[in-house]
Amino acid sequence: MxxxxxxxxxxxxxxxxxxxxxxxxxxxxxxxxxxxxxxxxxxxxxxxxxxxxxxxxxxxxxxxxxxxxxxxxxxxxxxxxxxxxxxxxxxxxxxxxxxxxxxxxxxxxxxxxxxxxxVLRLDIPDKPNMTVKGIVHTEGKGIANVLVTDGEIFTKTDADGIYYLPSSKKNGVVYITIPSNYQVARRNTVPQFFKLLTGITSESEIRDFEIKPLNTQNHAIAFLADIHLANRNDDIKQFQENFLKDIQETSEYYRAQNKQFYALTLGDQSWDAYWYDNNFKIKEYLDNVKDLPFTIFNTIGNHDYNPYIAMNDFVASAEYRNILGPTYYSMNLGNVHYVILDNVVYTNTGGNNGIIGDREYDNIVTPEQVKWLQTNLSFIEDKSKPVVVVMHVPLYSNPTSGSNYATKNGQEIVDALAGFTNVKIMSGHTHINYRVNKLETPHISEENIGAVSATWWWTGRSGYADNHICKDGSPGGYSIMEAEGSKTKSYYKGIGFAKEYQFRTYDLNNVLITSETHAPKANATYKAKTATYAGEYTKENKKNEVLLNVWGYNKNWKITVKENGKELEVKQTTKKDPLHIISYAMQRLNVNAEPTSSFISGNTSHLFLVTASSPKSTLEIMVEDEYGNIYEETMTRPKAFSYSMR
Known part of the structure; x- marks a missing residue:
């Protein structure tokens, strides 16, 4: 014993x-x-x-x-x-x-x-070298062929639902891959597909799993990136009054269509810098979502680690694992196989008891985990099965950066996915939206998703812009994937907006950013910084140009703009979104504070320019996504530039 x-x-x-x-x-x-x-x-x-x-x-x-x-x-x-x-x-x-x-x-x-x-049964006999055993069952009836793993090795349940695992127990957990058309219990929204182990290898431990039948062929899942709750910037108020209301309405919308609804975070549920100063950790994040009426799967991000622990990723992630479960795992919903990876190795040099370290990390998938991924995917016989790989740091870099992999050993992930014909990567971390479709890997596409927290909750803070906007001009929000059998489609959902809201237009004739208008309370020193952050928008532009920000754009979308029935040329461009500039950087200057470099507007390539013939003409704008959905705006010009513009 x-x-x-x-x-x-x-x-x-x-x-x-x-x-x-x-x-x-x-x-x-x-x-x-x-x-x-x-x-x-x-x-x-x-x-x-x-x-x-x-x-x-x-x-x-x-x-x-x-x-x-x-x-x-x-x-x-x-x-x-x-x-x-x-x-x-x-x-x-x-x-x-x-x-x-x-x-x-x-x-x-x-x-x-x-x-x-x-435990269902205490009489499962021991076997030599088998340190974990148990049964996967539905109301006492064993379920065969369920994958069981300890994060290193795999086994399958036998005809009676019994499994044995020669686990080293070094990860301190055993867990299942939820089979297609089954569900596990949830506790405070957390799915209970995992069981903690003692780590004592001299004894065999029993860990059972009860699963229940549920038809998940028709489901929707919300991908929630970078929530960053830390009890600052009025984040709790914004989260509860805006996000929770929005996600509940979204879940009700899908339940009314008889779709099973889930959510899956993409990391950074918390913010390590404020774990101790504000006493706000993983537990407090969970306290804020625990009453939602659906299951939330989770991904670990670089801000979900204990900032007092240095050079030990495993110990630093202990609170996360004990509450939310293993940092890499998989499940099946309907015909879709989801794999959640941990591509953060937390280093946090200088961390010690009572001392927060530098909170640095390496964006890499460990060799142990790559091997686990390869084995996990080897159990999928149908290579046309949709595979969704979820991670915090993107696989591919922002196309505007000109680099290849954001995850340092991204090629190993790509190699593990060779042979599969329908792979989608879902990632967060950047607080912007971008999509990647590479010719050399046509079987893989990536959606890097804007943040639930947008600009770390700054723009909606009391006394600021009273909006919620990401660094690339996307509304703060999340992505929804709809699945019917093996068919999937997705869209970005802005918090507080209908699903049809997929782009914003600017009449550049009326976009002029000045310190007098947008930072009137700044002193002379900070007013002088306006051009640094607002750039080209500090000068009048009377060229009758219209700027479109289409945050979900990828190369399979089509954009059409007509003026008086005549189609105008649409040119893709890379620049900064003007609404974000006035919503964050100018608001910081307005209180005589330097904008944080990580939070300022960045160049984005999902912007498009058209030139009209008149400053007063009405434009008919149509955006068609890759699934044939059409989003339209009749743009009456002149169009005002304001904090609340759509």
């Missing part, structure tokens, strides 16, 4: 380089001979036994989730014997790590820590 003798120390298990935790405990209630299993295997309806003496009849035993997520469960003592006590089983006691406390009148005392683990 994996057990601990308490009052001297508490053993919570270890994996990789996580330390053994030892905590001295006082003993005001004079309990003796206490012993708690490191893993408490429970079968539904069976009693819970705790070894020790000194308990009293009216004592209450409390199980408190160590993640801070979930409900504290209070259990009364059912029976006493000379070795300990028996507690009644409770359906409310879920799998996970718990602190166990005894409450006696006004006194409470920690008596142990354990992992609650529900």
């Amino acid at each position: 994996l057990s601990t003798t308490l009052l001297n120390y508490t053993f919570v298990g270890c994996s990789k380089s996580e330390p053994v935790v030892k905590e001295a405990t006082s003993n005001p209630l004079q309990l003796k001979h206490l012993s708690m299993p490191a893993v408490l295997n429970l079968s539904k309806g069976n009693a819970i036994n705790i070894i020790g003496t000194g308990f009293k009849e009216k004592d209450i035993i409390s199980f408190s989730p160590r993640s801070g997520q979930g409900t504290i469960i209070d259990l009364s003592i059912k029976e006493f014997n000379d070795k300990g006590i028996t507690l009644d089983y409770s359906d409310a006691l879920e799998d996970g790590k718990y602190d166990i406390t005894i409450k006696r009148e006004s006194t409470s005392q920690l008596i142990g820590k354990t992992v609650v683990n529900h």
Whole structure:
């Protein structure tokens, strides 16, 4: 048995380089001979036994989730014997790590820590060298051919749903690939496809998974990039009043069509710089989404690590993994295979207890994970099956940068996907939108997605521009992928806008950025910086030019502009979006502050110029996406330039 003798120390298990935790405990209630299993295997309806003496009849035993997520469960003592006590089983006691406390009148005392683990069968025999075993089942009936992994090696369940895994347990977890047309339970939106391990390799551990049938052939999934909740810039208010309202309406829209609805974050749910200053970490992010009525899968980003931990990616990601699960995994929804990768190696030089390091990282997929990916994909026989690969840092760089891979070993990912004919990469990190279709890899396309936080919640901050806009002029938002069987299509959804809102137009005759208009409170020093940030827009442009920002554009889209029935030439251009300039940089100058270099407007290539014959003509603009959807605007000119323009 994996057990601990308490009052001297508490053993919570270890994996990789996580330390053994030892905590001295006082003993005001004079309990003796206490012993708690490191893993408490429970079968539904069976009693819970705790070894020790000194308990009293009216004592209450409390199980408190160590993640801070979930409900504290209070259990009364059912029976006493000379070795300990028996507690009644409770359906409310879920799998996970718990602190166990005894409450006696006004006194409470920690008596142990354990992992609650529900099992269907305790009689699965051990096998030599097999350190993890269990059953994948639906209401007690085993399910065959379900993939099980520990992040290194794979196995499949047999005809009875039983699996064995010779795991080193160094990743501290075992998890399944959710089969097509099944679902797992969710806890506070988090899908429970994973089970934590103790890391003790001398014993075999049981970890069962219950899955339930659900037709997922027709589904929609929202990709949520860079939420960056940190309790600053009025982000909680903006998130709750705008984003949560929007995503709930989106989920209701799809449920009304009998589509299963999910979300999948693309990393940076939190912001490491404010984990301690603002006491806002992964748990607090989850507190803000836990009541949403759908499952949210998650991806780790470079800001989701503990900034006090240096040069140890695994330990720095412990809070993320303990709450949200493994940092790389896969699942099947309908006919689509989703693979979530971790392409961040957190270095954080200088981090120490109480000291935030430089928070730097390397954008790479580790060799161990590349091997895992290769094995994962080897189980897919149909190479035409849609494969969606999700990661935080993009695979490919922004086309305007002229470079190739943003993920340093991107070629290894591309090589692993060779042979598949329908691959889409979904990524975040940049807070802008861009799409990549490369001739040399026609089977792979990438959507790099604008951020839920847009410009890190700055433009909607009280007293600023009262809008929500990304660095490339895209509205803050997320991407939606719709799947029907093997057919998928996607679009970018601006927060607070209808799905049909896919571009914005500017009448450049009326776009003029000046310190007097856009930074009137700035002192002379900061007013002088206007040209640095506004560039060409500080000069009048009376050429009758119209600028279009089409944030979801890729080479398969078509843009048509007509003036008085005559089609005008549309030229793609690379420059900065003027609305973002006045919404962020000019707002910072207005309060005599230097705009943060990472947040300022950047050149984007999803901009288009047309030249009209008159400053007052009306233009008929039509944008057709790759799926045949048409988005239109009748642009009445002159068109005003303002913070609230569509």
